Amino acid sequence: MTATHSTRMLILGSGPAGLSAAIYGARAGLSPIVVQGIQPGGQLMTTTDVENYPGFREVIQGPWLMQEMQAQAEHVGAQMLWDTIVEVDVSQRPFRMVGDSGTVYVGDTLVIATGAQAKWLGLDSEELLKGKGVSACATCDGFFFRGKKVAVIGGGNTAVEEALYLTNHSHDVTLIHRRDSLRAEKILQQRLFANDKITTLWNKKVERFIDGGGVTGLVGIELKDMETGELSTLDVDGGFVAIGHHPATELFRGHIALDDDGYITVEKGTTRTNVPGVFACGDVMDKHYRQAITAAGTGCMAALDAERFLAEADFEQVAQAAE
Secondary structure, X not given: OOOEEEEEEEEEOOOHHHHHHHHXXXXXXXXXXXXXXXXXOHHHHHOOEEOOOOOOOOOEEHHHXXXXXXXXXXXXXXXXXXXXXXXXXXXXXXEEEEEOOOOEEEEEEEEEOOOEEEOOOXXXXXXXXXXXXXXXXXXXXXXXXXXOEEEEEOOOHHHHHHHHHHOOOOXXXXXXXXXXXXXXXXXXXXXXXXXXXXXXXXXXXXXXXXXXXXXXXXXXXXXXXXXXXXXXXXXXXXXXXXXXXXXXXHHHOOOOOEOOOOOEOOOOOOOEOOOOOEEEOHHHOOOOOOOHXXXXXXXXXXXXXXXHHHHHHHHHHHHHHHO
């Protein structure tokens, strides 16, 4: 027989946003169920040193932080279930989701916290050196490269913003782009070209990230000239891949309003989507900040929004029954 799990608050995603929503939802007595998805713990499970999450004097590890968040959520009453959702119905309440196991999940409210994934170049050397000099988040990891030479790969807004941010830590930032012009907004390009800490390399493609061996990590980037085919090496201590993100919203396309980039749209200042009772938090609705702390904050907001929605719905139901 197909198993069915029902709850007042159904949460999809178990990164900082989903787990924060679970903590607040559990404390409000909503007995939340968290469906953890294909990457329990979210992007922090692949992050090593975390130095910018409040409350910790020393550097902590991403996986440890997520384990502690999950333990806290479970301690206050949230239930964790592992499944991959393949079908969703938000046309009416209670909302219904189906996992690839056939398990059915039913919720009076739904909190979507499926996150977003950074786009990578897809190189073997990139995979080998992730967290060892290669990163996809300058705001997260730029601090570790104070006074060192770094490079940013990309040509859009993300790449230019990352390069400009890194000048707070590095005096030598190189932007590598495979074309001869940037796609970034003109105002960002003006700021980039006016900054004497940034050098731009045009028509260059990353062939591989060079491993220094042992505990050294990244020591350089091998580049291929897109016009001549000539290979060259750029000596750097850090390489930041900044070619965009994929929000995990394909499941909700056609069911919930998305913007042109595929992120869930929410009412300004809230986590409310265009479907009453469905809320979105974390990187799935935030294309600007993409930080663990902002994701956790919007997770709190989603739980509070859901709690208020249920209180209003319950009041209306009682009032109608009394008529």
